[in-house]
Amino acid sequence: MKTLVLNGRVVRAGQAQGEALVSPDPIGFLGGVDPETGVILDQNHPLKGQSIADKILVFPHGKGSTVGSYTILRLARNGVAPRAMINAASEAITAVGAIIADIPMVDLIDINQIHTGDWVKVDGGRVEVLPAKEKPA
Numbered sequence: 151m152k153t154l155v156l157n158g159r160v161v162r163a164g165q166a167q168g169e170a171l172v173s174p175d176p177i178g179f180l181g182g183v184d185p186e187t188g189v190i191l192d193q194n195h196p197l198k199g200q201s202i203a204d205k206i207l208v209f210p211h212g213k214g215s216t217v218g219s220y221t222i223l224r225l226a227r228n229g230v231a232p233r234a235m236i237n238a239a240s241e242a243i244t245a246v247g248a249i250i251a252d253i254p255m256v257d258l259i260d261i262n263q264i265h266t267g268d269w270v271k272v273d274g275g276r277v278e279v280l281p282a283k284e285k286p287a
Contacts, residue, residue: 154279156259158236161245164254166234167271170264170279171205173197178214179221179247188230206270207232208261212244222247234272236261 175196177183182192188203202225212218222244225231235248240257248255254272264270267282 152281152284154263154281156263156277156279158256158259158275158277160275161237161240161255161257162248162253163274164234164252165271165273166206166254167269168204168206168233170208170266170268170270171197171200171202171232172261172264172266172268173207173209175209176211176213177207177209177244179212179218179225179243180215182214182218183221183225185221185224186228186230188225188228188232201230202232203230205232206234206236206272208236208259208264208270210238210261211241212237212247213241214243216243216246218243219247219250222253223251226251226253234270236264236270236272236277 234254237257269280271278
């Protein structure tokens with residue numbers, strides 16, 4: 151098994167592992183993600199209809215209203231938040247959301263090296279990626 155190791159900046163310290171859900175586009179949490187289900191609602195988003203619950207959510211950065219931070223908190227309180235978030239370059243909305251929701255988050259990662267279905271472990275700023283074809287059963 152070939153594991154790729156990436157190192158980034160800790161935004162919210164923590165450990166998590168799970169299946170990656172990768173978005174090529176930024177995510178706007180307020181109005182773009184259902185805080186009750188974790189399903190992406192944004193009609194123009196490439197992940198529309200998919201759930202971020204229990205995934206390692208990988209995306210370039212967040213966008214939109216600062217209330218998006220509270221949407222991330224609502225996702226966590228409803229048990230439908232991602233296990234961790236990985237960004238190319240975080241911004242305040244997503245960073246604050248991860249901090250208040252206690253979701254491990256790392257940025258300054260080359261997200262193009264992670265693909266949907268890969269098995270990802272986050273430990274502080276260290277990200278280990280096991281390709282989908284080699285992930286544990």
